[in-house]
Amino acid sequence: MSAAILRSPLHDQHVALGATLVPFAGWEMPVRYSGDIAEHTAVRTGAGLFDLSHMGEISIRGAEAAAFLDYALVGRLSALALAGAKYTMLCTPAGGVIDDLIVYRRDHDHFVIVANASNKDVVVQELDARVDGFDASVEEISAEIALIAVQGPLAEGIVARMCARGDDDIRAMRYYSAANVMLEGDVHAFVARTGYTGEDGFELFVGADEAAAVWELALATGAADGIVPCGLSSRDTLRLEAGMPLYGQELTRETTPFDAGLGRIVVFGTAAKPRGDFVGREALLKAKVEGPSRVLVGLVGDGRRAARAGYPVLDDAGEAVGEVTSGAPSPTLGRPIAMAYVPASLAEPGTRVGIDVRGRREDMTVAALPFYSRAS
């Protein structure tokens, strides 16, 4: 591993905007520009602009690219439509999560995987090991690609107006699908209606050398709609309110997709739609049949002190029976929210639990996830 800190192709833009930059997964990225709550609220009510250039992109090509991904991942990617997107996971043979991914189908024989920055190297390593015997190639393309997200209820209009050609495709695009468009300034972009905020929104894949022009275009085009540049801090509270897991917190090698309540993404196949072997199949089938010993739940606090990752969940007797994976004061709800692993016996919404918040018990109630859903 190189010790050098990586910089986004948008580094100069972040500095000019007065961003607070922090180390994140080997990168120096904006944690905030103006303020966490203002940025969070902009995405819920208007539009926010995110630099996601730290995310890892991996290109899979070849006649057997689809068959390879069917073997390597828990989803059946061969069934993915052209220009479709799918949330899936890379698991160990024991069923533990190595990373959660979004896979985009660019063509019959071409897929792009977006991996977490912190896991990119291990994902490439695993795919390299699993591609053996398939007519397919694994190529890391992170350095060539900048990923810029426009998220919020006003995102559709802003991204459509950024297009010189393809604005109709943007407006017609369904959630979890994508299209190639030409942005103003003759910039080719692969644009997907995906995100990590719980709002409508788009993610724009552009060449790293065109990132600055696209960023400035988004700010200028979105100015009338009050678009706000947003950092990692608001991204975290937005995804937490949306009940979306974060690798390293809700998801680890010690958790299966079933533990995290995401068993539906593991496709075992049916008689009508059979699926062949995939890494982790046996262990994951066992996990499905046996059911998880612990369950990922939402928690809403009575008071104002928030639970944070790692804090113990307490039962009535004060015994530690679970653990908080993420927690923060929710800007939208105005109350502390958290996700935590608890025994199945405490997982029913409405169940009262305690959290050991730095030595003092705070009472919280189990709540159905997500905490926040956009009006659709």
Add this chain to the structure above:
Amino acid sequence: MSNVPDELAYSAEHEWVAGEPDAGAEVTVGITEHAAAALGDIVYVEAPRVGDTVIAGEVCGELESTKAVSELYSPVSGTVTAVNEGLESAPETINSDAYGEGWIFKVEMTETATDLLDAEAYAATIA
């Protein structure tokens, strides 16, 4: 670079003290702009209560932002004589006016403070 007013004294834990920090004097305590900026938007302040005894360098409360939580240390020793009740409904005042309306509590000091920093020395610790 955040603002570090010359007329205040500072603790290594990023609190400021307004007033002469001598035994018998009443001083006002808050957190520095640097500390407030590092925390992000503050949404909850747990301050000591009037009448509480606080000890220099010891935890006397906590500050919570959407991003993180931080302990509040007392920079001086004495008895709490007032707390800023405005922070109950508007904790973000600490972010917008750390050295003014964002003050947190007042202390009647029982001991003269010996290990506070002047503005120049504090500024050097956050440079």
